[in-house]
Amino acid sequence: MRFTDKVAVVTGANSGIGRATAVRLLAEGATVYAADLRHTEPWPESGAGQLHTVELDVADPNAPERLADRLREEAGGVDVLANVAGVLHIAPFLEVQRGDWDRVLAVNLTGVFFLSQAVARIMVERGTEGRIVNVSSVHAVVSEPNAAPYTATKGGLEAMTRTLASELAPHGITVNCVRPGATRTGMSAPIYTPQIVRSLQAKIPLGKIAPPEWVASAICYLASDEACYTTGASLDVDGGYAMDGSLPGTAYS
Structure with a gap:
């Protein structure tokens, strides 16, 4: 019950890591504003907290202030922001179009910046020692061929996180990242072919692909x-993927 009497916003809450994070926060007593483009999956009826669904496109320039107004009116403030929403565009670098690049940046980086700004302003107004948790990726530090816009946003997100952490520290607001590795979500499902799964299991030292709940646990820790x-x-929540320099199936003698 770490989040009793806390108000939390979770983006990308309709599925995957966002859904798992919102469910965990609800179970631990939070009032959760679950935000996504649409809500197609039923929410569990049990939970110690209260759920409010929000239809929100993080790439919409007007969305942050609309959400901030609702939080001020309904909740009186906010304690936690989990920026989970993200998109992935797969294409060779030489074939990426401007529209593809713009959309990935709008959701994964620009949207995170301005939503964090709107929420942090409420925290500062109310004197709340809040928590902002961003969801990066192992591919902020490990290359992912055919996903240049995505990797650019995740590297930028981590750099931005450090700067926001410095600026907001005087207000008692922490800003951190969770860096997931291979995770089974709606976004990853189309690219996790049997061959890819076998390769990942061989590459990851712990030998497993994570369910979203494992990443949600780390988000909720940093939000607490x-x-x-x-x-x-x-x-890092990646089973050792990023730190491992071994050669799968071989060893130095």
Whole structure:
């Protein structure tokens, strides 16, 4: 019950890591504003917290202020923002179009910036020692061929996180990243062919692809008071993928 009497916003909440995060926060007592383009999946009826669904496109320039107005009116403030919404465009670098690039940046980076700004303003107004948690990717530090716009946004997100953490620290607001590795979500499902799954299982030291709930646990830790002395950090939740330099199936003798 770490989030009793807390108000949390989760983007990308209709599925995957966003859905798992919202469900976990609800179970631990939060009032959750679950935001997504649309809500197509039923929500669990049980939970200690209260659920409010929000139809929101994080790429819409007007969305942050609309959400901020609703939070001020209905909740009186906000304690947690989990920026989970994201999009992935697969194409060779030489074939990426301007529209593809613009859409990925609008959702994965620009939208995160301005939604964080709108929520942080409420935190500062209310004197709330809030928590902002961004969802990066192992591919912020490890290349992912055919996903240049995506990797650019995740690298930028981590750099931005550190700067926001520095600026908001005087207000007692922490800003951190979770850096997931291979995770089974609606976004990853089309590219996780049997061959890709076998390769990932061979590459990942712990040998598993994560369900969204494992990543949600890390997000909720950084969103809780247990992480009150952590800011500007990126927490790997990748089964050891990024740190491992071994050669699968071989060893030096």
